[in-house]
Amino acid sequence: MSNKPAVSGGWSDLYKKEDWWAVWLGLGLVIAALLLWLSGSSISSISVSIPKWSEFGSVTSFLGANFGSLVLMFIAFAVVFSIAVKILGHQLSEFIPGFILIFIASVLVSIFGAWEWASKYNLEAPLVALALGLIIGNIVKMPKWMEASLRTEFYVKVGIVLLGATLPFTKIVQAGPVAFTQATIIAVSTFLTIYFAGSRLFGLDKRFAATLGAGGSICGVSASIAIGGAVKADKQHVSVAISLVVVWAIIMIYALPVFISVFGIPAGPAGAWIGTSEFADAAGMAAAAAIGDQAITTFTLMKVVGRDMFVGIWCFILAIVSITMWEKREDGTKPQTSEIWFRFPKFVLGFFVASALITMVIAGSDAPTSQSITDNIIKPITTLRTWAFIFCFLAIGLTTRFKELTSVGWRPFAAFTTGVLINVPLGYIFSILVLGGYWVAVAVK
Template structure:
């Protein structure tokens, strides 16, 4: 969620400017996501539909059924591949990656995504809640930890880019009125959870386990706001050591992966309804991609309430938190060294721009449906919203595969016990608190969201 490289260690801070609009990943997620939404609108207005390039794998019980469906959809899958390949290639080229590495890498990711989606649509897999996102993550981790991946393949493992594009597309499937209605609840719950979790990790890290305060602040941000992106952003804002940022990212990944599987198990064990379940995941997960994977294993309403809680509630705090912690760092921790003062514009610079794309996409579809009659609303749902849901799902599967393929258990075990203990302290407080707020205190409200 960084709009500009920040100081890590003693590296200088480069100048921000209008070039960020084409040189930063967050903005490219906005441009690509909104571009796909507008493309769908133009096709619909001209009597067509994006359905021809928005293919989904149908549920199946016998292989002959899915084989016939794949044969019928082969052209659509090819168009889908070319659409994503062209859009992502434009972005990664301008972002500085080599197309000769990205194109073959993304081709492999796409083929794996198709195979994973086929498995996830199998009736046996559905019976055991083995949704495509969870399967993608598991397969990615197995491959990533057992087989050496070529260096050129890494350019296609754009984890956060894929999920940010997916979240912008997700905005087109959620009415803005619902977001406004849920806003106060989501913000209120997110504020309580974020503050309590951050203070728990920071206090445990500095008082119990003797961690540097910048390190503890970076750990706290990763555990309380939006995972990897928050750790990077806050680490830069407080001038944490690069190694401390890396450790924080590793711990976020470890616990995010654990929660992908643990939370759905607990939700099914306690028979928690979809609405509160999604809100609990949004409260207690540590990364957008991992949270979407866990919510997808529960259902569509869980995805909706997760998004309202995590993306609308927690992720939007990153700019404010970065400014507050930068202020503390400069005013208290660094004043004796530099004498500098924080810049109020830091809030905007740190704000996750893809959230703006989420709101804009939601607003566009809301305005289109506001004055529509029943027939038009059905047409919009069938020819715009449902196809965009399919595109969103593909983007998330790309992301989950990338997470798995880049997760190295050997590296994660080298972080030491003290930062692990501090982060785990926050987890032990965050998860029960999220359950109490989502399922008990506000359970009736979250059950009504999305119906």
């Protein structure tokens, strides 16, 4: 069988490729939110966020009062995903039953994650979803019909497009050139460390090393999937990168707040340090929340704005590098440069378009209008994005086998850990020693 890449289908790619469907679905939800807001309504009716609770009676009361909205949210997700899945060639008779199970499990996970006891131990919903998926997936063999609903990459791609809508370009201005420079220096340093350690010290395939580097330096799971696709990394290698991101993310949830507390680091610089040294958004938010609201503010500006925005740029750069330097076909020739466009993750374009749309709406708005946009567009989309990531993490767990991960040996762990040993101290130096005053000022604005 030939390993030559498939020729692009031209215009048909717009409805035959998963990447494009992530764009259409993500942007469709954003546009729907905008139109509803302009008409005086909101997408909030299909955007349900489980509130924090300490007594189970309060969560049952909430579910009873919002059951209709929860059903509407399920229907909205099921309909839009089903349209894409059907056109992509999967059986709805398999996808729908599987997605029902995933949605129910995600609701249960969200309820658990909103429990004050779980919050105390930083057990955020996406991480709980991953843990639950891993336990079930490694004990029970998934039936064949479940495969259609375990669309790991599809869920995260839709989530990334929605992420763009929650990151208008105005936030980059708010973060400032100093913060953006810090994020750039640390992200590039960490990526290069992991890449060169992996490819040269530990002899890993360059595409595998690049996927590890992206997961450790940009936006964790999302970057591992996006970059892995851009450089045509082996699927198993992407799974290993995701697993290492999650392992170190969990370690940092507990290690960073303890260190910050022991040394009395102010909340602003602490949040910025977490933003440069955490490896997943959900885990980083949990760690920042343990410090306080000011830490959440600076964490968001550094991690979500300063680092997550890099995913599109890195996808483009590494697709070029992979095609022009790393890959050869069976006949010894290089892939054509036009393949850069075919391979570039199109959902990243959706990310930027979504960000541009919200930016244009916010630009020039007065304070009450801007607050209305936040309450009726950005917050509901953020909730839908969180649900998409929960679906993704649950699917990752259900499709990950520990035996497969251990088969690659210790070298990926060693390469990733080398990056951690550079990333964490460098983040401390910039966030506390060099720019501590800047982050204190930003946190209290």
